[in-house]
Amino acid sequence: MIVGYARTSTTDQKAGLEAQLRDLRAACCEDIYQEEVSSVDTAKREKLAEALRFIRKGDVLVVSKLDRLARSVAHLNEIVKEIEGKGASLRILDMSIDTGTPNGRLMLNLLGSIAQFEREIMLERQREGIAKAKAEGRYKGRKPTARAKSEEVLRMVKEEELPAAEVAKRLGISRASVYRVLADRAAARG
Structure with missing residues (x-):
């Protein structure tokens, strides 16, 4: 069975969710799990957990993009280990990766490492930008809500x-x- 998973970070990302659902339907997903939850809240991804419980030997879990599934290489490896432990595989549409093949597993690990590296560099630049803005007296921080x-x-x-x-x-x-x-x-x- 081909099972799809779609995720957006916020409810404001309706177009992104619709695009993911369109791609998953085009990939012939028979069942699609979808949710709106931040990638930071990995513990709250109930629909992903449901999809992972559902898949069986020979099934394929399909996502449109790698960042919809995992944010770090460690988290990605956890998910892949669980999928492969059930005798299933993972397919990432935008990268044409299928972990059912040795080449697919190699490419997934390489690209996952690169994606994590890019995120860490982006966060470092963000911290540097905030420090510079604070030094120049331009950084106000977020508005206190409570x-x-x-x-x-x-x-x-x-x-x-x-x-x-x-x-x-x-x-x-x-x-x-x-x-x-x-x-x-x-x-x-x-």
Whole structure:
């Protein structure tokens, strides 16, 4: 059986998801698993885990691009090991790689290493750019989201007597942020 997997990092990437689904259908995927989750959140890729549980001996897991599947060589190797452990193979469409062949396995390892190297170089440049902008006084950082909602947090806790988890949910911030706002208020009164 040919099984497809499609992933986008955010819900804003509808066109990218549609393109992946189109490519997977064209590759004759009989079953397609799709999700919208960041590559950083590898632990939360429920549909990938489902697809990996589903595949059996002789099946092929198909992805349109390598970066839709794994972000690091170590993660890629984990996934490939699991696929091959089931007697299945991996096909990456945009690279014409099929791990069912020795050449495909070699190319996958080479290209995975290059992709990880490129990502590390990009992150290094990003850090250098941020350091330079900070030195020049141009870097502002991200806008504080939870502290901007401090008054709302305090009002909801005091007047509505809501628990921290509910305040966090309603305001779209973390529970830790709610506790931080409360701790800041207690320290200011202190």
